[in-house]
Amino acid sequence: MDNFFMIFITLIASTISIICIRYTIRLRNYLKAFIKTSKQISKKEFHSRLNVDVKGELGELSRNFNEMIDIMNSKIEEVEYNHLQMTSILKSISHGILAIDIDGSIMLINEEAKKILRCNEYESIEGKNVNAVIKEGSILKEITAFKGSKESRYIEITTDDEIVYSINLDPIYLQDVDNVIIGSIINIKDITEKVQLENMRTDFVANVSHELKTPLTSISGFVETLKLNENIDVSTRNRFLGIIESESDRLKRLIDDILLLSFIEKKETKCLDLINVYEVFMEVYEMTDYFAKSKNISISYKLDNENIEILSNRDYIKQIFLNLVDNAIKYTPDNKNVWIEIEYENNNLIIKVKDNGVGIPKEDINRIFERFYRVDKARSRDVGGTGLGLAIVKHIVKNLGGYINVKSELGKGSEFTVTIPNKNFLK
Structure with missing residues (x-):
């Protein structure tokens, strides 16, 4: 009886030991899988899941862990998507956006602001203090002075290199x-x-008013003189x-010139024509x-190709030639020369108008393309x-899409060069 009891006890103990060993092995495998999955999650491998087939409390823990990963992955994707949206919006904004915290550390900045x-x-840049990042002193001074302010502010700043910035500064309040x-x-x-x-x-309005006033005053004055003097002699x-x-x-x-300039600046489009440059x-x-013969001025011209055609507004091309050639004749003394060259070089149309006239002072060359700017005002009015x-x-x-250059020397003449790119041409 005692032997039977001992055998029974031994059998039960062995069974319990086997069950414990199996449970321990299973638990160890579960922990290994749990550790492996958690490491993958820590490396942002959010597709990883616990695939251990267990029941009871461990099974519930596995399901809860997997659900937690799903929720976390969903939230991270949402945050990343919102961040992508915010980044895209910031990049698409044409002006600079900068956000700083109360200590002056940069929280947000777009490329234009950089x-x-x-x-x-x-x-x-994010996380750094504005004092260590911003190189433009005048802007840094305004941003630093605004920190902590509760009222929005608008300012305009002109830098040392003549760049003008408009700056809106607004406080950021804690939500709610x-x-x-x-x-x-x-x-x-x-x-x-x-x-x-x-x-x-x-300036244009002021100049137009002045330019219109001068001839109108003259016309009005002489009309009044004629009205008040009926017996004035015929010659007078x-x-x-x-x-x-x-x-x-x-x-x-x-x-006419004011209307034409206004039309050009508005970039209004007329019907485009295929224009032969030589004919224009x-x-x-x-x-x-x-006009040239009245001053005994010789006009010489040279064309590489009489068949160059441009798809453009005919009046535009005519105005280029007319203004440059007319100016060359006006400001060239009698018995001198004017040369015109029209070339097709490197797929560009090049127009050169050269004279041996009065020339342009160096200090005036950069301003001659300004509206109403005259090197010699009295002479300009005299020649019309x-x-x-x-x-x-x-x-x-x-x-x-082209550009114009000028070379000139006072007393020796001027040379204007117009270059128009090939995108306007059909050959």
């Missing part, structure tokens, strides 16, 4: 808390071109009428030949200039 603030575009400021957001935009255009517009009357006619013609030319030039040559011819040429050439 350019404006002269940051290293290849350097990671109106009184707790956690930083600032700065919106920076380069408005140099806008300011220049506004200044040009102001005719001389007055001649002045009125001359001033009226000048007024008409001025208005010869039309201008015939128009200016009488409106001060808009070269501005018209410059804007036409720019609209055609």
Whole structure:
């Protein structure tokens, strides 16, 4: 009986030991799988899952762990998607966006802001203090002074290199808390071109008013004189009428040039034609030949190819030739020469107009394409200039995607070179 009992006890103990060993092995395998999966998750391998087939509490733990991974993966994907959206929006914004915390550390910055603030575009900026990152002193000063402010602010800054920036500074409040400021957001935009255009517009209005007033005052004065003096002699009357006619013609030319320049600047499109460059030039040559002969000026021209054709506005091409050739004749003394060359070089049309006239002072060369700018105002009015011819040429050439250069020496003459790219040509 005792032997049987001992055998029974031994059998039960062995069974329990085997069960414990199997459970221990299974638990160990489960822990190994758990550790392996958790390591994969820590390496951002969110596709990993616990695949151990267990029941009871370990099975429930496995299911909960896998569900936790699914939720975490879903949240991370959502965060990454939102971050991608935010990054895309920031990149698409044409002006600079910068967000800093209350201590001046950068939380967010886009590429345009990096350019404006002269940051290293290849350097990671987020997390660094603005004092160590922003190189433009005037902007840094305003941003630093604004930290902690509760009221929005707008300023315009002109840097040492004449760049004008508009800056909007706004406080960032903690969500759902109106009184707790956690930083600032700065919106920076380069408005140099806008300011220049506004200044040009102001100058243009002032210049137009002055240019129109001069001939109108002259016309009005002589008309009044004729009205008040009925017995004026015929020769004097005719001389007055001649002045009125001359001033009226000048007024008409001025208005025509203003309208043309306005049309070009608006980039309004007329019907495009296939234009033979040689034919347009010869039309201008015939128009200016009488004027040249009246001053005994010899006009010589050279064309590489009389069959060059351009798809453009015929009036535009005519205006280029007319203004350059007419100017060359106007500002060249009697008995001198004017040369015109038209070439097709490196797939570009090149127009050169050269004279041995009065030339342009060095200090004036960079300004001759400005509207109403005259090197010699008295002489310009005497020869009938409106001060808009070269501005018209410059804007036409720019609209055609080309450029214009000038070389000149005072007392020796000038050479204007217009280059128009081949995209406008059909051969």
